[in-house]
Amino acid sequence: MRLDSSGLQVLTDEECLRLLTSTPIGRIVFTDRALPAVQPVAFCLDGDGIVIRTGVGSKLAAATRRAVVAFEVDDYDPVLRTGWSVSVVGHASAITDPAETARLAELPLDPWVPGDLDHYIRVSLEHITGRRITGAHSI
Numbered sequence: 001m002r003l004d005s006s007g008l009q010v011l012t013d014e015e016c017l018r019l020l021t022s023t024p025i026g027r028i029v030f031t032d033r034a035l036p037a038v039q040p041v042a043f044c045l046d047g048d049g050i051v052i053r054t055g056v057g058s059k060l061a062a063a064t065r066r067a068v069v070a071f072e073v074d075d076y077d078p079v080l081r082t083g084w085s086v087s088v089v090g091h092a093s094a095i096t097d098p099a100e101t102a103r104l105a106e107l108p109l110d111p112w113v114p115g116d117l118d119h120y121i122r123v124s125l126e127h128i129t130g131r132r133i134t135g136a137h138s139i
Helices: 013-020 059-063 098-104
Strands: 025-032 035-046 049-054 068-077 082-095 119-124 127-133
Touching: 013 068, 013 082, 013 127, 025 059, 035 059, 049 059, 049 082, 059 119, 082 098, 098 119
Parallel strands: none
Antiparallel strands: 025 035, 025 068, 035 049, 049 119, 068 082, 082 119, 082 127
């Protein structure tokens, strides 16, 4: 087990990918009008990317066209003072191919907001990192 300078366990890429599949909601960080923006989103890990479903005219759809974004998921137990966090940095791209859009529509991706959400964004897994905190550390 490798620890970082703060004493947190450094997760392997394989562990990070496993944890990414363990929760359906994450946060995407993007630039909106030259300012950082964070938005919670439903997502699904699909091959070498994270897939997000949104509306065509949404702020997220407009801001993530060919942009570098960050994506984060985490979980913690406040009683046991344990938890983990996984972060991904990669390029976001709109999926426009009709065959690929039809395939993505079959993924177990359940958006949690109402509306016409027929626009898909893929975030490439270019840089993935994760940390785990155990009960021996304070949060």
